[in-house]
């Protein structure tokens with residue numbers, strides 16, 4: 384069976400199609416975003432159970448490249464890439480963690496955290512970047528004139544691009560907002576040999592420059608406006624369902640910045656519904672930082688209008704975006720999945736993240752945003768205590784150790800430190816240690832949530 388995919392304009396009234404190996408990011412006729420479309424008729428020649436079995440059979444297998452949770456679903460993702468051109472780090476298959484203790488504390492028995500940050504470069508961006516860089520390698524092998532791949536980034540896209548390009552031997556260029564990403568995120572592209580350029584602006588400013596830069600056909604754009612990335616990222620929905628033995632959760636909560644990932648989540652569920660792998664829709668919740676909340680503001684007005692905002696400084700730096708590229712795609716997905724958008728303040732995201740860490744996680748501030756929103760919606764009755772809820776954790780906490788250090792040492796502005804755990808310096812003798820233990824062992828168990836904070 385041969386499967387096909389192509390770029391298609393997302394505006395149904397236009398619907399223009401372009402071959403998948405075209406260097407193109409927006410529709411030439413109407414300037415809308417594009418999406419990758421698949422020959423659903425060909426895919427539908429097999430039924431849902433057939434696909435489930437195929438995907439399960441490839442799970443962690445050693446036959447290249449199908450052990451990757453992205454390429455294990457190659458027919459649904461990007462069948463145009465030859466196996467020999469796949470650039471893969473065996474992405475996906477990240478743990479779906481049953482947050483039993485955190486769930487008990489907040490009164491949600493069936494709470495799960497999808498740890499997408501447990502990945503090669505420490506964020507979910509690997510899922511999409513493997514598809515994009517593989518397609519670039521394919522195009523180069525077909526004689527296209529691409530000489531480099533570029534992106535604007537809040538830190539994680541650049542880390543993923545740098546690593547995958549380094550593995551493939553393709554030059555990469557990253558445009559970063561100077562001083563606005565974590566130290567770990569800055570050193571990642573530097574280490575991988577990327578041309579690392581720090582611009583005195585914010586993410587939206589870097590995005591504007593990279594869009595101009597990539598008008599030159601020899602520099603390929605790697606931002607999520609390039610819908611190849613969405614194809615890889617949509618596998619997160621398939622993985623979640625697969626990890627629940629093909630059952631669909633009631634609610635999925637995901638942090639949103641440029642809004643590619645929430646659209647990808649919707650697209651994955653949509654495809655499983657269409658091809659008969661599942662028969663139910665989850666509710667999708669998009670969680671935004673209150674200081675960078677253009678989708679939330681639009682949601683309050685029923686998505687009737689959209690105004691970009693100037694993003695304020697937030698601890699959730701990877702979603703500090705005021706003019707999200709994938710706004711229209713995200714709204715379409717939220718409309719189909721009974722969507723909710725909620726926001727979290729700095730105080731809320733920092734404390735939610737710290738509380739979750741006290742139950743064994745080591746989560747990033749964006750996961751903190753999603754957790755804080757989960758707490759709030761539970762309090763508001765929009766999530767029920769009996770719901771099966773999945774929170775998408777987008778990056779590994781180790782990339783954000785400064786945020787955690789500042790929290791536990793009480794160095795953050797505008798944050799109450801409900802769960803700060805300060806290290807103590809004491810004398811180097813048994814008595815001092817015993818005295819410290821006597822003081823602290825009693826309070827250790829008492830991790831609780833103060834609901835008054837979550838009722839706003």
Ligand SMILES: *Cc1c(COP(=O)(O)O)cnc(C)c1O
Pocket residue numbers: 506507508539540607638639640641642643644645701702747749777778
């Ligand atoms: C990129 C990113 C997000 C936001 O994803 P979008 O597709 O831009 O909405 C959230 N969290 C982390 C850690 C990220 O790197």
Ligand SMILES: [Zn+2]
Pocket residue numbers: 392393394397398399410411412413414415
């Ligand atoms: Zn169009």
